[in-house]
Amino acid sequence: MDKFLAYLIPGIFTGSAYAIAASGLVLTYTTTRVFNIAHGAFGMVMAFLFWDFSQRQGLPVWLSLALVLFVVAPLIGFLIQRFVARGLGDSPVSVSLVVTVGLFVGLIGAATAIWPPEPRFVPPLLSDETGNDKSFGIGETVVTAQQVITVLASIAVAVALYMLLTRTRIGTAMRASVDNPELLKLYGGKPDTVAALSWAIGISLAALAGILLVPVVGLGYFELTLLVINAYAAAMVGRLKSLPLTFAGAMGLGIVDSMALGYIPTESFLADIRPVVPPLFLFAALVLLPQAQLRIGQVKGIVSAPVPTVPRMAVTGVVFLIAMFVVVSPMPEARLLLVGTAATYAMVMLSLVLLTGYGGHVSLAQLTFAGVGALAYAKLDSPNLIGLLLSALIAVGVGALVALPVLRLTGLYLALSTLAFGVLMDKVVFQNERAFGFGGALEAKRMSFFGNTVETTQAYVMVMGVFFVLVAMGILILRRGVLGRLLVAMRDSPAACGTLGLDLRWARVALFGLSAGVAGLAGALFAGLRGTIGAADFQYFNSLPLLLLAVVFGITSVTGATLGGIGLMLLPVLSGSSPVAGGIVFLIIGFGAVFAGRDPNGLANLLFRLGRMLRAKVMARVDLNLPSLPPRRSSFGGATVAVSADEPVDGSAHEIDDTRGDGIPVAAGSKESR
């Protein structure tokens, strides 16, 4: 009985903290339809701020607490709603989720820059003279004051939210806004004010949860930030709608988590699941969600990046490889490894081009699939093309397996289930000694082709480059063909595809599998490059910056993936000099993404536009200096027009035609002969 109590009480304590965090998450989601992945990151930053006020600047604890909870946090919530969340709820999930991933990365960066790593101690809210938490006993179980405060705080939050939502005008408006913000507007309500208030309260609640949990989990950049995954799980029990169910879910999760710690023996085969109760809980809550209804009622086209013709692809690929060879040739070993890493990231981003850019689904576990490929490659121990393909196939299988149980889910829920999967894989499989071995350093051999091993790193990096080009071409060719059209159609209107006879669920499984396969191939090649690989190479939360950079540089194009891969590789290099510098880099990238993330074509699109503009300008000048030619149509007849029909959509052709300046109309197909 004492043992039961000893685990029940901490369970109730953590459950209460999760409940506070989760209710903030639910509040912001319901009023703005923006799922704040960075909810925990806000809690983390606020906990740091609380430390800053109370410890560094020596303000009284109550004043620090009041300042953080009632001034700073609400203000930040208000600003986030005004400048980030507003209008984001109607965007596709690949945009809204990425923007909050940007906040996530940016906030971690900000915290690192403002408060560089050093040991910090946050005393409990009520401490005795020695700085220890005040405590008392129930039987043999010790209960701390912090635990009591947390439980009381969660009750207070529950009551306050209940009163706010049911007894006040603004609360009623909040509930109305959940149902239909447009209608609220018609009746004179202000959905924006409601949303701002929700965000203010939401961030305050994140802050409160963070501050209450700090004495237990410690003041670190990642611990508090990632603890929010537990809040996601609780929020999912309430289906991101019901606060009472969210509270119940949080409490249940806290208790189950604590009990698992107490009652699953360390030696049993179940021991592995002890640290992953929350993600399992999240996964279960997601799987039990009711069938997602196909949303109908929109014509949404995305202006996609241009898809080049096959010959142009081939030429670009060859030029790319030659340029890569020139760049790579004089490089020392360390640099070569960096180039190989960039190629790996770029290839994983290609898998996202397929899944997110073309398909519209978000995966928060793409690096995990790369890890699966790497692990398979090393374990298979047949470092040749067959081993490589088998590794990719295993990743295909795992990707399809992830999509299977959540067949019925779409959008946000699908994305969150991949996050849960990432955590599970990381903690249960990758960190297991049977996977990457003791200390996490599993040996992987360099590949060989038809008996010839690629010994030098230089040659190996070039092999990776070739694979990258091949995969990129494969994806582009796929995009041009039947499957590409289907993917875009599924993204634009799932409902129409369903009523036209397409089984969306299996199409999604296939897409996930294919995308995971590409990531797995990248992982396998990476394993060969590095020689030894470990769980640290594929940590689940690194999938977030990966997704982020993919979107910032352009998740709809191969160019975007290439640039994104280089960018992600450069991140640790740029931030290598000091944690502060690293923090600033992350800060810029994160908050940059908050604004750039709204255009899924990303920075690559700027490049395309610049290219078109330059071509138009330069070609116009060239044309001006040329003597006028007789009109093409008369000399070539219909042939030129027929050619033009196969050309990719390319604004430049038309721009140039208009800027000849000699007043002679030119057939649209005249571009070839220029």
Place this chain on the structure above:
Amino acid sequence: MSLLEVDDVVMQFGGVTAVNHASFEAEAGHVTGLIGPNGAGKTTCFNIISGLQRPTKGKVHFDGKNVTSVPVHRRSKRGMGRTFQRLEAFGSLSVRENVRVALDIHRGVKGMLKPARADIDHLLERVGIASYADDRADSIPTGTARLLELARCLAGDPQLLLLDEPSSGLDETETDAFGELLRDLAAEGRAILMVEHDMDLVMGVCDTIRVLDFGEVIAVGDPAAIRADKRVQQAYLGYADDGDDDQDDQDDQPVGSHAAGHDDQTLVIPAVSATEGVS
């Protein structure tokens, strides 16, 4: 036996009953009109028939088989096709590609490699939008996009066509041509079930009309009978034509126009009615 039989279907969203014990059918070779004020449950009926929503109670029979729990895509394979009240064109693709996707899905893996251009052009010409073939679907006018949805749907050669307000966005001439197309499609032996607010079109092309109000079928009959039905007038116009004095007024006013000045009607805002909100 009719091709489509909707049998005592009930659809509830929380406390709202969007469809209330509705029963009706659509016969092959006939154009059946489904009319009713906004929020009457017409689109919900379509969602139930096409499989996007599962009814709380009741059954849907198609071609003699119970399809109530058959998923959307299989119903399509069995010969149902539908268009949407709120457009569902593939906005990033061209008009031609939109139809191509439908053909690809219909023909399956083996058929995907066959040349399709002639078939697509034929379909686009048939619905009268061939001149838009190369335009992106999110750049064409609403009426054209509705015709595109019809063309896309016809690519699957469906036996039953569910058309949700197909003529809104079309001008008078286009609507006339569209009416003729509907007659042609019915003459090919297809069953057409159409939700429509343009009463001239409904009265002109439908063989049978069913009137829904508050989720219930309140009247069934040919256009003439519907025009004379008191309950329909009550539901649609807010008053019943009960004397010769009003006769002239009523003739001036198309049955479908949402009677100005009548409270029940003016309060209904399409975007927020119970059925739309959840679809």
